Amino acid sequence: MTTTSSNDMTRREVLTTVALGGAALLGSCTSAAPASAEPPRSQPATNTAGASTSNTPALAGKHEIVPLPFRAGALNGLSERLIASHHENNYGGAVKNLNRVEQELSQLSADTPPFVVAALRERELMFRNSKALHEAYFGNLGGNGKRSGAIEGALASAYETSARWEQHMRATGVSLGGGSGWAILGLELDTGGLRTFWSGNHTQVLAISVPLLVMDMYEHSYHIDFGAAAGRYIDAFFANINWEEVNRRYERAQRVSALFRGVPS
Numbered sequence: 001m002t003t004t005s006s007n008d009m010t011r012r013e014v015l016t017t018v019a020l021g022g023a024a025l026l027g028s029c030t031s032a033a034p035a036s037a038e039p040p041r042s043q044p045a046t047n048t049a050g051a052s053t054s055n056t057p058a059l060a061g062k063h064e065i066v067p068l069p070f071r072a073g074a075l076n077g078l079s080e081r082l083i084a085s086h087h088e089n090n091y092g093g094a095v096k097n098l099n100r101v102e103q104e105l106s107q108l109s110a111d112t113p114p115f116v117v118a119a120l121r122e123r124e125l126m127f128r129n130s131k132a133l134h135e136a137y138f139g140n141l142g143g144n145g146k147r148s149g150a151i152e153g154a155l156a157s158a159y160e161t162s163a164r165w166e167q168h169m170r171a172t173g174v175s176l177g178g179g180s181g182w183a184i185l186g187l188e189l190d191t192g193g194l195r196t197f198w199s200g201n202h203t204q205v206l207a208i209s210v211p212l213l214v215m216d217m218y219e220h221s222y223h224i225d226f227g228a229a230a231g232r233y234i235d236a237f238f239a240n241i242n243w244e245e246v247n248r249r250y251e252r253a254q255r256v257s258a259l260f261r262g263v264p265s
């Protein structure tokens, strides 16, 4: 999806975005601007081969790994080894596996056993969401951690104070410590409201929502640096949030939500 104004977007485009779990919107958001810790990216940060446009083959199996929007060693309190390994092995693995699953699914025929289809569909959803959430995660890092902009006021309205929201987000992350999952701040498209939720197995996301801020709580996202001390990782994550990027996502998600609900944005 391109960064068109709300007037340029059709309801069909909005529904396409929603049906894809907001991945299309996220893709455009992560490529919108560089993280503040680094100069502008030299490469696009969006996987256009797998972009969620209505005329793109569903099972092309040609997704590409999106480069980090910052230098792996540039973050504050999150090591280069950790970030590079996470990006290459965990995120990169999801992209490669998604391609393989799509290639397998493209061969589906009337003779394909239902249990094979079921297994492939389960893996497809898991790898597709893992890819999208990892791109959102890396895309919302590289900042100075100082909350500002429209999202600050919106969080205060939704959670009494933005500090109170942070308490919710941190507690959600802590609740996943030692296990696996994602803590996510999203915009619920059918209400236009901000929601904080968790996602297990890359799949249990809030159905009609666009992720604005994504915090990876799988152990691979912190164990190299912090062992089992998930709370220390959460501190480091918050210190590196790129709130400019979160604000860009919020602004776009509001416009998509308005179109989805059929109200003026």
Ligand SMILES: [Fe+2]
Pocket (backbone or CB within 6 Å): 086, 090, 091, 134, 216, 218, 220, 221
């Ligand atoms: Fe991860």
